[in-house]
Every structure is written in C-alpha cells, then in structure tokens.
Amino acid sequence: xxxxxxxxxxxxxxxxxxxxxxxxxxxxxxxxxxxxxxxxxxxxxxxxxxxxxxxxxxxxxxxxxxxxxxxxxxxxxxxxxxxxxxxxxxxxxxxxxxxxxxxxxxxxxxxxxxxxxxxxxxxxxxxxxxxxxxxxxxxxxxxxxxxxxxxxxxxxxxxxxxxxxxxxxxxxxxxxxxxxxxxxxxxxxxxxxxxxxxxxxxxxxxxxxxxxxxxxxxxxxxxxxxxxxxxxxxxxxxxxxxxxxxxxxxxxxxxxxxxxxxxxxxxxxxxxxxxxxxxxxxxxxxxxxxxxxxxxxxxxxxxxxxxxxxxxxxxxxxxxxxxxxxxxxxxxxxxxxxxxxxxxxxxxxxxxxxxxxxxxxxxxxxxxxxxxxxxxxxxxxxxxxxxxxxxxxxxxxxxxxxxxxxxxxxxxxxxxxxxxxxxxxxxxxxxxxxxxxxxxxxxxxxxxxxxxxxxxxxxxxxxxxxxxxxxxxxxxxxxxxxxxxxxxxxxxxxxxxxxxxxxxxxxxxxxxxxxxxxxxxxxxxxxxxxx
Numbered sequence: 001x002x003x004x005x006x007x008x009x010x011x012x013x014x015x016x017x018x019x020x021x022x023x024x025x026x027x028x029x030x031x032x033x034x035x036x037x038x039x040x041x042x043x044x045x046x047x048x049x050x051x052x053x054x055x056x057x058x059x060x061x062x063x064x065x066x067x068x069x070x071x072x073x074x075x076x077x078x079x080x081x082x083x084x085x086x087x088x089x090x091x092x093x094x095x096x097x098x099x100x101x102x103x104x105x106x107x108x109x110x111x112x113x114x115x116x117x118x119x120x121x122x123x124x125x126x127x128x129x130x131x132x133x134x135x136x137x138x139x140x141x142x143x144x145x146x147x148x149x150x151x152x153x154x155x156x157x158x159x160x161x162x163x164x165x166x167x168x169x170x171x172x173x174x175x176x177x178x179x180x181x182x183x184x185x186x187x188x189x190x191x192x193x194x195x196x197x198x199x200x201x202x203x204x205x206x207x208x209x210x211x212x213x214x215x216x217x218x219x220x221x222x223x224x225x226x227x228x229x230x231x232x233x234x235x236x237x238x239x240x241x242x243x244x245x246x247x248x249x250x251x252x253x254x255x256x257x258x259x260x261x262x263x264x265x266x267x268x269x270x271x272x273x274x275x276x277x278x279x280x281x282x283x284x285x286x287x288x289x290x291x292x293x294x295x296x297x298x299x300x301x302x303x304x305x306x307x308x309x310x311x312x313x314x315x316x317x318x319x320x321x322x323x324x325x326x327x328x329x330x331x332x333x334x335x336x337x338x339x340x341x342x343x344x345x346x347x348x349x350x351x352x353x354x355x356x357x358x359x360x361x362x363x364x365x366x367x368x369x370x371x372x373x374x375x376x377x378x379x380x381x382x383x384x385x386x387x388x389x390x391x392x393x394x395x396x397x398x399x400x401x402x403x404x405x406x407x408x409x410x411x412x413x414x415x416x417x418x419x420x421x422x423x424x425x426x427x428x429x430x431x432x433x434x435x436x437x438x439x440x441x442x443x444x445x446x447x448x449x450x451x452x453x454x455x456x457x458x459x460x461x462x463x464x465x466x467x468x469x470x471x472x473x474x475x476x477x478x479x480x481x482x483x484x485x486x487x488x489x490x491x492x493x494x495x496x497x498x499x500x501x502x503x504x505x506x507x508x509x510x511x512x513x514x515x516x517x518x519x520x521x522x523x524x525x526x527x528x529x530x531x
Contacts, residue, residue: 262367
C-alpha cells in the first residue's frame, strides 16, 4: 500500500498548486497590462497576482469549457458528468452530460445528485466554521473537550490534538487510518475506538491524509453542538444556502429519484456498481451527496468570504483558517517547485499565475470522481461531478478551465498528467502482482489443519474454513468472504475486497503453525493473526 499513498500525495500536490484540470483549448493571449476584472483599488502586495485577467475572459471561455466536457465524455466513455461555474457571485454555467445510469439511460442535469466522496471534506469544514463563529468550538479546541473518550496511541497527543489538527491531517495518524476496517463492516464507533492502536508519526510535523481522523473531529464538533453530524450540516450550511438536494446521509441519496448511480469499468464497458458505496461511517469526510446546482451555491458562499445572498452565513475570521495553509501536504521536489499545502479540509496552493487556488478532489472506486477548484482573486470557481470510478476526468476539466481563466490558453497536458497519476493510484498492490507461479510448488498440508479462528486486536477474528476442496477466509462484522488459492507450501493467496483494494490486487495468506499472516492487512503492522 505504500506506493498508493505516495501517488495520493502526488495528486494532492498538483491539486494544491492549482494545477487542477486538464487538456487544451485556445484563446489569444491577452495583451500585457490589459485591464482585469478585479476591483480598481490596488491590491495589497501579497494579494497581487502575477498575470492579469482581462474583462470578459470567463464568459468567453464557457463555450470552450462545454466543448471540452463533451470531448472528455466521448474519449473516456464515462457514463455521466455535471459541471457548474460560479463567477462574480453568479452561476454562469451549469450543465449535465451523459446519463445517470447506463441501464436506465436517464440524462444527467444540473439537479442530478452525485456522491461527493472526499469533496465532502471542504463542505464539512464550512459546517465547522459556523460552529467556530457561534462559539461552540474553536479550530484549536482539543477534541477531548467535547469527546472525552477519544484517544490516540500517545497520551500527550490524545490530550492536545485539536479539531484543526485532524482537519489538517497533522495528528500523526497514518494515511487512510481505519479505512480497511470500514471495508470489513466495522461501524464508526468501532473504527474511531481503534485509532488509539495505530502508530503515530510526529505530531504537527507530519501529514497523513485520513478519513476517520477528520471524521473524529467533526463528530466531536457535532457532540459539542448536541446534534448528529447530518442534522448539524443541514442546519448550518445546506438549508441556509438552499441546498435542498444535499445530504450527509446515504439513505437520503438513495431516496432521490434524480441521482447518479456509481459505475465501474468491466471488460472495457462501464457497468453499474452493485452494491454502491455506503459511506455513512465516514460521513463528514466522504458521505455528502449533492448536485452541481447546490454546490454552486456553496462555492458562491466560499468565494464571497462566507456571505450568501446578502447575508453573512459564515464569519470571515472563522472561515479564513480553513482556506489557509495549515500543513505541508507535499514538500517541494526542487528549490523552484511550488509546495502543496492543506488547510482545514481544503487544498490550498498557488498557481503559476501567482494566484491562490482552493481545491479538493473526491473518489470512490465504486463509481464517483469529483473535483472543485476556486480562484478567489478572480472570484471564479468550477465544480465537476462524475459517476464513474476515478481516472482523472474532473481534475482534468477543472485544471484546463483554471488555465483558460488565468492565461487564456491551456498550458499543460493535464489529461496525460492526471490519467497517468490515477493509473498509478489505481494499480493493483501486492508483492505477487505480475509474478509467475512457482514452477514446482510445494504441496499444501491437510486443509483441516489450517482451519480455525485467528485473533487480532485491531481487525478482530479472521476465520478460515474448509469449503469443498478449498479454503475460505472471512473477516469483519459483515463476514466478508475471500476465497484462498494455494500458491506454494503453506502460502495461499486471495483477492482483497473493499474501497481500499484496487482491482487486481493480490494478497498473500501465509500459515505458520498457529499464526496467519495476511499481507494486505499488514500495512501498519497488524497483519499477523493468532489461532
């Protein structure tokens, strides 16, 4: 799993630097010194951009954006996509492309509801910002104040880690802590309780992207507000903004008629994922569902420094920390390279034009890929939602749009960059991937000798049973079944399942007396189970 983590950081760095979309289109480069669409007052030096944006640029490129969205749909064959653009406080573009479901063929429109996946994180940050404004919590509130039962493996960190630390992924928790537990059917409380077992990197001096670390902070904020997270989100952000199709509950997503089903690529064709992704356990980090119409309202509020429709919904001083660099998510690779930073739920970076860019992507292997990109100095933002497993489409479209806004032309081959990155991200994992079977494998022992229940404090029991002439491994509260295939001697292999397991991944299952080692589950040293 190490390679997968490094690629995640690589994508985050590109996104944080404002390089958040994809391939080319053309508009003449503006004359240097042309008037911009920003206010006439001279900006403060640390707000001045290096490249001016002529008046009318955004409106001029909307046709190019629509053409490029159509082109990406044709060349990738993803089922559906929806796009919205906000500029100067107005929704200037919103359109659906393709179909909600390859079986039903209903068209996507701006009101079609998609799962946001990790695009939920910046939305959650604005929910917390409202509670900061109300005095319920601060970004610097220790999580243990509203949630005394919360703990990590280091007592000092347990006492001092704050809401902001967990939203900035700087607690020291390892990358994607708890995700494999969710795949096995553990509920939120069980997962959060097991975070205290995980090793920690240096507190506030490391970056480890986690769904359940952020979730722990959000749930603590909800407890401080004496509400469930889903209700707090609705009351704080969704309802005041008129985001009537947005929810933090999976059941609400399923109840919507105009919703986009997730799709995965099978034998070169997109097929509906069955079952779909149920993310309630990590709702604040990945469980929001919304339409581009609703997300345009949210972008309008963020770009207006917390204001919407003439009312201040989120206080600027509560929102500013969320959209400010709080942790280095990707250190520069060279002295002249830009750094990837993370705020509280937002990627925060600087583009090649010298403009701050706020962004985030989201992805479910079971059929969701999303991205948002905002350039506050240009008062412009784009959100792209798709219902296919991630291959880089929304990031490409957003990055191309950002280039067009800032330069009048696309300056990178964003599709090649993002598709290559996601190809690495989605690559199968396991030491035996691509390895030829041994030419003369040693025989296995009697299958009954391997059977039994093998205990593990973190993952719980792993049960091995004899099913006909083969072994079956089952794990987790949902008794997730994974057939074992003989490899060599006491070593078997299996295909891990769940959101954390890329298609084609192979894991070893090695028996050694009363011990069973499972390669896929050993990323944090918890791969050994004892009978």
